[in-house]
Amino acid sequence: MSRFLTAFTVILFALGVSVRAQESKATLRAGAAASVITPPLGEPIVGGFTPFPAEHIHDELHARCLVLDDGKTKLALVVCDLLGLHRSVAVEAKSLIEKELGIPGSHVVISGTHTHSATNALYGEVRTYSSDIELTDYQRFVARRIADGVRRAVNLLRPAEIAFGHIDVPDHVFNRRWYLKEGTMPMNPFGKTDEKVKMNPGAGADNLIEPAGPIDPRVSFLVLREPGGKIISLYSAYSLHYVGGVGQAHVSADYYGYYSKAVERLLGSEKQDPPVVAMMANGTSGDINNINFRQPRGRKEPYEQMQFVADDLAAKVTAAVPALEWKTEAALDARYRELDVKWRTIPDDLLQWARETEANAPRIGDKAVLPLAYAGRVQRLAKASPETKLPVHLLKIGEVCIGTTPCETFAETGMEFREKSPFKHSFMVELVAGYYGYMPTPRHFELGGYETWPGTNNLEPQASVKVMDALLEMAGEMAPGK
Ligand SMILES: [Zn+2]
Structure with a gap:
């Protein structure tokens, strides 16, 4: 009986070792x-x-x-x-x-x-x-x-x-994104020129x-x-x-x-x-x-x-x-x-700008593409x-x-x-x-x-x-x- 148990333990031990060996080889x-x-x-x-x-x-x-x-x-x-x-x-x-x-x-x-x-x-x-x-x-x-x-x-x-x-x-x-020389910042779609940097300025431009x-x-x-x-x-x-x-x-x-x-x-x-x-x-x-x-x-x-x-x-x-x-x-x-x-939260004055821009778009003509796009985005973002x-x-x-x-x-x-x-x-x-x-x-x-x-x-x-x-x-x- 004890010999059988010993043999069994040895087998179990051997199995355990082989499982561990396999794990470390995984x-x-x-x-x-x-x-x-x-x-x-x-x-x-x-x-x-x-x-x-x-x-x-x-x-x-x-x-x-x-x-x-x-x-x-x-x-x-x-x-x-x-x-x-x-x-x-x-x-x-x-x-x-x-x-x-x-x-x-x-x-x-x-x-x-x-x-x-x-x-x-x-x-x-x-x-x-x-x-x-x-x-x-x-x-x-x-x-x-x-x-x-x-x-x-x-x-x-x-x-x-x-x-x-x-x-x-x-x-x-x-x-x-570039800093530009003072007074050369173009107007953004929201009608502002007070930004400090411009994305994609003119390559080689002197400003x-x-x-x-x-x-x-x-x-x-x-x-x-x-x-x-x-x-x-x-x-x-x-x-x-x-x-x-x-x-x-x-x-x-x-x-x-x-x-x-x-x-x-x-x-x-x-x-x-x-x-x-x-x-x-x-x-x-x-x-x-x-x-x-x-x-x-x-x-x-x-x-x-x-x-x-x-x-x-x-x-x-x-x-x-x-x-x-x-x-x-x-x-x-x-x-x-x-x-x-x-x-992002949309303040009331911005929402107002978006509604007015959209309403007035036909009178602005071709140049309204960007302001119109943002007027739409701003109103959807508010919702x-x-x-x-x-x-x-x-x-x-x-x-x-x-x-x-x-x-x-x-x-x-x-x-x-x-x-x-x-x-x-x-x-x-x-x-x-x-x-x-x-x-x-x-x-x-x-x-x-x-x-x-x-x-x-x-x-x-x-x-x-x-x-x-x-x-x-x-x-x-x-x-x-x-
Ligand atoms: Zn992108």
């Missing part, structure tokens, strides 16, 4: 896939002030999906070639993913790149300020294709090594003094490869609004599409199955674009500049890959919150749904932390997060899980300019502070050693 797994989300022609292109129907597809739009699995937890990162996506589109995609794959919505980070040559995934049929909308057919299609892309990435999960890298590429990023904020030159990237060396995916983020310069009424993924294809080619995708999936998320680029305001702009052919930017970034990022330090493990975790950030349900995610990928916002976020916010986060490596991705307009820091509300106008900015002036506090609190909860 390596990271990764899989990636890209879903086409190109809209039908005729869908409204929404990059400018007045939407117009798409007449041509220059290059297909994608939802590029990466899934990571540490044996206990799965995370999904999705980058869509869209100007942005409404909270309800993200909610629909996340609920499909949760139902079909068991990955909770908190662990699924879906972002728009901010290509201005995509169709409407960020408002309902009419532009309202509401945290919940009825989806259009195209928006349902996008949500379905995101969920299918994540499912295909899960199908392709395989043992993986991970590396984090970053390089600085200041060449392509310029702050677009420019200096930019009102920094640039963030950092490209942050995560690379996944099979233990034999074949690349699975490269996920990156850079704080560049977009490049633009497309053909008339064209649908295009802008530089994000060219970059992804170039990285895939440079990392050997053509020779392998499944292919490499590369993606470029938008960092924090609310006040950053690709225009060098110090000199006049030269003329370029359509697509020339975006291809130039994409090829340069792809060459520099892929050149940094061979020197990266690879790890076979990365503990995964995620946090998600919907913040009680308020919509915003009670809650914003402002969504923010925090992902932990080993020593790397990704914080997200659903806004066009300023470069200095991303830099502040990187500096204050308790993780070894941190970066931010914007336009995640919803679209809530620009989010200037309180300092910038004092300066004024396009990004602070009601209807461009839709949230209370303290929004960026509340988002930062929430992100740092969540980062503190998950930091290594906690």
